[in-house]
Structures are given as structure tokens and as C-alpha cells.
Amino acid sequence: MPDVPHIGLGHPRGPAFVPGRPPAPLDPYTHTSPVTPTPHIPPQSPPPSPPRTTSTRTRRPLTAAILAAVLAGGCAGYVAGAFGDSDPAAPAATVASGDLEAVAARVLPSVVSVVTASGQGSGFVFDERGRILTNAHVVSGSSRVSVELQDGRRLSAQVIGDDPAHDVAVLEPETARGLRAAELATAGRPAVGDTVLAIGSPLGLSGTVTSGIVSALDRPVTLGEGTGGGRQQRALQTDASINPGNSGGPLVDADGRVIGINTAIATLDRQRGGSIGIGFAIPVADAADAAETIIDGG
Numbered sequence: 053m054p055d056v057p058h059i060g061l062g063h064p065r066g067p068a069f070v071p072g073r074p075p076a077p078l079d080p081y082t083h084t085s086p087v088t089p090t091p092h093i094p095p096q097s098p099p100p101s102p103p104r105t106t107s108t109r110t111r112r113p114l115t116a117a118i119l120a121a122v123l124a125g126g127c128a129g130y131v132a133g134a135f136g137d138s139d140p141a142a143p144a145a146t147v148a149s150g151d152l153e154a155v156a157a158r159v160l161p162s163v164v165s166v167v168t169a170s171g172q173g174s175g176f177v178f179d180e181r182g183r184i185l186t187n188a189h190v191v192s193g194s195s196r197v198s199v200e201l202q203d204g205r206r207l208s209a210q211v212i213g214d215d216p217a218h219d220v221a222v223l224e225p226e227t228a229r230g231l232r233a234a235e236l237a238t239a240g241r242p243a244v245g246d247t248v249l250a251i252g253s254p255l256g257l258s259g260t261v262t263s264g265i266v267s268a269l270d271r272p273v274t275l276g277e278g279t280g281g282g283r284q285q286r287a288l289q290t291d292a293s294i295n296p297g298n299s300g301g302p303l304v305d306a307d308g309r310v311i312g313i314n315t316a317i318a319t320l321d322r323q324r325g326g327s328i329g330i331g332f333a334i335p336v337a338d339a340a341d342a343a344e345t346i347i348d349g350g
Contacts (some may be wrong), residue, residue, distance in 0.1 A: 200258060215342040241270070262294065268289035273285070288301060
């Protein structure tokens with residue numbers, strides 16, 4: 053599979069604008085378009101159908117190669133490999149939107165934006181000492197970074213170490229004051245259909261929350277590149293919208309527990325990589341093991 057070019061933050065893109073008839077003015081009180089009475093038209097016989105003709109145009113097959121884009125702006129890396137089948141699992145019960153609102157409010161204070169000299173990503177506090185988990189490709193080549201908290205504070209943080217093979221890095225901020233650790237779901241295993249929230253800073257928009265489900269388990273992908281990278285591992289797959297800048301942010305379940313670290317997306321557009329509803333997260337148990345090894349100096 054060819055290497056995918058690095059994708060920076062850039063500007064949000066969308067479908068090309070096609071000029072057309074301007075919309076009717078909105079009623080400022082009802083926020084709906086004004087209703088115009090329709091004149092009565094007497095029924096008429098339908099016009100005769102034109103004779104059928106046989107089209108000589110042949111239908112061309114639609115093909116699209118799934119390209120992978122790393123989510124942190126301006127940082128190296130990619131995801132590749134065959135996408136295998138996931139383990140069957142029973143879908144979880146539907147979660148009310150009010151419950152998700154409470155989950156987001158509980159987790160957001162633990163989520164940070166990570167800013168480096170070459171790009172931007174996300175991260176989250178994972179222990180009582182205020183240390184932060186993020187992706188290795190977010191902080192690649194950096195010894196110190198800046199982290200921005202949800203309350204607007206900016207802190208300098210040291211990169212304790214990284215594990216490119218698992219795409220995990222650990223940061224230690226200058227102070228742990230006011231930092232709240234997220235709860236990690238290291239003891240359980242999510243199921244296909246479980247409701248999840250992806251939280252981070254896509255395109256630099258800090259505090260962004262999107263929802264979806266776990267759409268597959270144990271999806272084999274190749275994460276990272278360069279020295280120590282390019283190792284295939286199993287990842288969680290989700291349809292929650294994640295985009296460049298979400299890298300390193302948490303994927304949480306309906307109880308607000310972190311089940312994975314958002315790290316990559318599949319995209320159909322090599323130049324304008326964005327969410328198509330297929331994203332990948334490092335399982336939190338794997339990330340926690342890698343973080344422990346980094347902290348221990350391994």
C-alpha cells in the first residue's frame with residue numbers, strides 16, 4: 053500500500069458550492085419559510101410517454117482505494133493493512149442523549165490540546181500525577197510541548213518518552229494542580245454496537261465531542277512510520293467522527309471510561325483526508341501497558 057502524504061490541519065473543506073435559486077426569506081419569528089398559497093390548477097391528462105430507447109452507455113465499475121490518514125496536523129504517520137473481520141458481539145442498549153451530555157461534561161476536564169512546533173493533536177490526563185497520554189506521532193521529534201486545558205490554561209509539558217510501535221507517548225506537565233484523571237476501562241472489553249464519544253481538538257477546535265458506536269473490534273491496522281513504527285496491531289473501529297487533530301484524544305464509553313486513544317482514520321481522498329465514518333483507536337489496555345513501560349524507563 054503506498055505511503056499516504058502527511059496531512060496538516062489546513063482549513064475545513066466541503067462539497068463544491070453550486071449556485072442555484074436563492075432560498076425564500078425566513079420568518080424571523082417562526083424560523084420557517086413563509087407559506088405562499090398555491091393556485092388551483094384543474095387536472096389534466098398526462099402527456100404521452102416518449103418511446104423507450106436502449107442506452108449504449110456501459111456502466112463503469114466504481115472503485116475506491118481506502119487510504120489512511122493520521123489525525124494530528126503536521127505530524128508523520130499513517131495507517132495501513134488489511135481490515136479483517138471483528139469478533140461477533142451483542143449490541144449494547146441505546147443511551148439517551150441526556151446521559152451522553154453528562155458523560156461529556158464529566159470527561160472534558162481531563163482532555164487537553166497538545167501543541168508542538170510542527171503540529172497539533174489531543175491528549176488526556178490518565179493518572180493522579182497529572183501525566184498525559186497522547187500519540188507518539190503527535191509529539192514526534194519534540195522534547196517539550198504545550199498543553200491547553202479546557203479552562204484555557206496553558207502548561208509546558210515534558211515528553212517523558214514514546215513508543216512509536218504502539219503510537220503512544222507520555223507527557224508530564226509542569227504542574228498537576230487542577231488536573232483531573234480520566235477513568236480507564238482497562239479491565240473490560242467493549243462490544244460492537246456500544247455507544248462511544250470521541251473527544252479532542254479536530255482542526256484545532258478544542259473541546260469537540262462527537263458520538264457514534266464501536267463498529268468493529270480487533271481490526272488489524274499498521275500504525276506509525278519510521279524508526280520503531282510500522283507495526284501491525286489490533287485496533288477498535290468506530291464511526292464517531294474524528295478528524296486531523298483528534299489524534300491522542302480519548303474514545304470513551306457510555307459510562308465515561310476511556311476505552312481507546314483515537315489515532316487514525318480511513319479516507320477516500322489522499323489530499324483532503326477527513327472522516328468518512330471509519331476511525332481507529334488504540335485499545336486503552338494496550339496503551340496503558342505501553343505508558344507503564346515508558347514511565348519505568350523501558
